[in-house]
Amino acid sequence: MNFLILLVVIFGIVAIAQLAKVSDLSASLSGRREEDISKADSRLIGALFMVFFAVLMGATIFLYTSYGNMLPESASAHGVEVDWLMNFNWWIITFVFVVVNALLFFFSWKYAYDPARKATFFAHDNRLELIWTVIPSIVLAVIIIYGLKTWTAITGPASDDALRIEMYSKQFDWSARYPGADGEFGQGNFNLITSSNPLGVITREASAEVLNTLEEKIGKIETNLGLELGLLQAERATLVATIATDDHGHGHDDHAAHDDHGSHDDHGHGEDAWKSIAEHRIAEIDELIAHGGDGLLIWTEAKIETQRAKLHRLKRHRQRVLDVKGFELESGVDAWDAGKDDKIVKGEFHLPVGREVEFVFRSRDVIHSAYMPHFRSQMNSVPGVPTRFKMTPIITTDSMRTILGDPAFNYILLCNKVCGAAHFNMKMDIVVESEANYEAWLAAQETFVPAEEAAEEAAEEAAEMATEEPLAETAMQH
Numbered sequence: 248m249n250f251l252i253l254l255v256v257i258f259g260i261v262a263i264a265q266l267a268k269v270s271d272l273s274a275s276l277s278g279r280r281e282e283d284i285s286k287a288d289s290r291l292i293g294a295l296f297m298v299f300f301a302v303l304m305g306a307t308i309f310l311y312t313s314y315g316n317m318l319p320e321s322a323s324a325h326g327v328e329v330d331w332l333m334n335f336n337w338w339i340i341t342f343v344f345v346v347v348n349a350l351l352f353f354f355s356w357k358y359a360y361d362p363a364r365k366a367t368f369f370a371h372d373n374r375l376e377l378i379w380t381v382i383p384s385i386v387l388a389v390i391i392i393y394g395l396k397t398w399t400a401i402t403g404p405a406s407d408d409a410l411r412i413e414m415y416s417k418q419f420d421w422s423a424r425y426p427g428a429d430g431e432f433g434q435g436n437f438n439l440i441t442s443s444n445p446l447g448v449i450t451r452e453a454s455a456e457v458l459n460t461l462e463e464k465i466g467k468i469e470t471n472l473g474l475e476l477g478l479l480q481a482e483r484a485t486l487v488a489t490i491a492t493d494d495h496g497h498g499h500d501d502h503a504a505h506d507d508h509g510s511h512d513d514h515g516h517g518e519d520a521w522k523s524i525a526e527h528r529i530a531e532i533d534e535l536i537a538h539g540g541d542g543l544l545i546w547t548e549a550k551i552e553t554q555r556a557k558l559h560r561l562k563r564h565r566q567r568v569l570d571v572k573g574f575e576l577e578s579g580v581d582a583w584d585a586g587k588d589d590k591i592v593k594g595e596f597h598l599p600v601g602r603e604v605e606f607v608f609r610s611r612d613v614i615h616s617a618y619m620p621h622f623r624s625q626m627n628s629v630p631g632v633p634t635r636f637k638m639t640p641i642i643t644t645d646s647m648r649t650i651l652g653d654p655a656f657n658y659i660l661l662c663n664k665v666c667g668a669a670h671f672n673m674k675m676d677i678v679v680e681s682e683a684n685y686e687a688w689l690a691a692q693e694t695f696v697p698a699e700e701a702a703e704e705a706a707e708e709a710a711e712m713a714t715e716e717p718l719a720e721t722a723m724q725h
């Protein structure tokens with residue numbers, strides 16, 4: 248089928264080329280020059296231009312009416328402004344588009360070639376220059392100033408009582424995090440990311456969990472390296488060689504020691520201790536090699552290298568986790584505690600209608616983009632650089648379903664950056680509802696550290712405080 252279409256196109260082109268050749272030939276036969284076009288031909292071309300203009304305008308009107316409003320009315324307060332700005336620009340563009348094309352095609356028809364008419368020629372006109380410089384300048388200034396004003400209002404700081412939500416992106420899903428009762432997000436640190444803590448929220452539990460896992464892995468590799476036959480033999484050989492050269496060197500040292508009194512004894516003692524440790528270790532290795540049996544490992548050098556590199560990485564990771572420090576946040580909340588009552592949700596998140604929301608965007612891996620088309624919002628989510636965007640939802644999901652006559656309608660958050668294989672799958676539903684319904688929904692969500700665990704921990708801490716206090720008091724009295 249495709250091949251047939253291709254054939255038709257090729258033959259069409261050939262036919263047109265042949266026709267052109269025929270008209271060339273007939274022109275040369277009748278003695279006309281190629282660029283001589285009859286008045287009738289000119290009028291025909293002019294009329295065709297008018298037909299084309301009519302089709303163009305018809306198509307434009309059709310496209311504007313069928314596809315002009317792909318989104319329903321804005322569901323956010325600033326979105327109304329954005330739509331105004333967008334429409335304002337479209338009206339200007341449409342006006343210019345129609346006027347320019349009308350003049351272009353109408354003039355082609357009206358001033359079709361006429362050998363009896365001579366064209367007026369003028370090289371310069373100040374008035375015209377002024378008109379087509381000043382008018383576009385004014386229009387552009389209006390568009391830019393209006394746009395900047397709207398943009399500044401949209402991106403300005405959020406009010407103090409705005410609800411704050413963190414949108415966390417990774418390949419390939421979104422999480423929404425609510426700060427919990429203390430109003431503070433627990434800080435995030437990528438060194439604490441685990442499958443149960445995908446956002447890397449800093450809490451004592453998260454830190455302890457990561458440290459445990461790391462210790463386990465480090466211990467396992469160290470044990471294995473201690474059972475590798477080649478390494479054991481190499482270590483034994485080094486120890487034996489060191490003892491041998493040391494014995495030899497000892498005599499030499501003896502002579503030198505005559506100069507500094509007293510040091511000889513110390514030196515000798517330390518050496519003996521070291522030697523006995525070395526001998527002990529040699530015995531240990533011999534024992535291992537002789538009776539290690541199945542426990543012994545024989546690895547290639549490459550394998551030993553990769554295991555050592557892995558060990559190095561794990562130890563570095565452990566150090567980074569140990570370096571994570573708790574600190575006081577501005578509100579006085581301990582950073583170690585701020586994350587406990589955070590609520591992390593997936594798949595769907597809720598917003599109260601009429602309340603300002605400030606989104607903070609964070610990304611784990613690559614640049615994603617949070618796109619909420621019904622709210623006219625979009626913001627990139629960039630690894631290492633938190634971004635933000637504020638908005639106020641003004642239409643609940645239920646109202647929008649009524650407006651659209653679609654009971655299945657849902658607001659959505661999409662990823663709008665092609666971020667990898669499952670990019671298409673990165674979306675969340677957004678439910679806008681009354682403040683009361685929202686509060687009820689939020690209350691039903693699980694906190695990051697489950698409430699019972701947090702209570703237990705608080706009780707433990709209180710008990711510790713109780714035993715410490717009397718001590719502190721006696722210390723004060725002294």
Ligand SMILES: [Cu+2]
Pocket residue numbers: 416614615616662663664665666667670673
């Ligand atoms: Cu994405």
